Amino acid sequence: MIGTDTFRQFTLSLPHVTEEPHFDKTSFRIGGKIFATMVAEHHRATVKLSPTDQCLFCLADANMVYPVPNKWGKLGWTHLNLQTVLPEMCTEILKVAYCEVAPKKYAALITFDE
Template sequence: MKPDDVRRLAHALPEVLEGAHNGHPDFRVGGRIFATLWVDEERVVLRLTPAQQAASCEAEPDLFRAVEGAWGRRGWTSLDLWDAGEDTLAAALLAAWRGVAAAAYDRI
């Protein structure tokens, strides 16, 4: 997968807007970031729950890893794009989107 695939799949989710955070493109729903794209590193950082993070890292340790420090302990997770398939990327984006949308709108 490539950074353009992240954009395509993220924008396919309802009410997603693209912005920027610390010089990196990000994707938001309800004004909250659910994914940040690191174009040069070909990875996406996703806001997962700690349980989703643990399951993803255990299931596919070559693709997923917790972000270092406090952000990672809160569930922020890196997904390396070069070996990720479309189904894996789409599922990870959807999981991150659902969690943020639920909190933002208290309805999903």
């Protein structure tokens, strides 16, 4: 489980990320582009992954990580159940989502666990 405050803190710790409203959600952006959203009252986040990365992360557990069930999901948008996702997995997924959208000069600053 990862709390919404922890999710927010980690996301905002990535280089040059801003938090802005997006309809009824909180969005996290790099260079004006959304790479993650959060709906705190539903304990759910949504991130932008490549379709390949989405497939890989969804293999772990469909109760933790799963495609958005519409055309956005086919584009790589992926839900994270913040009540069940492992904190380490969540941080790695956020880094991948950030790198998917961020300019290369910022993406190059991100390190991944091995």
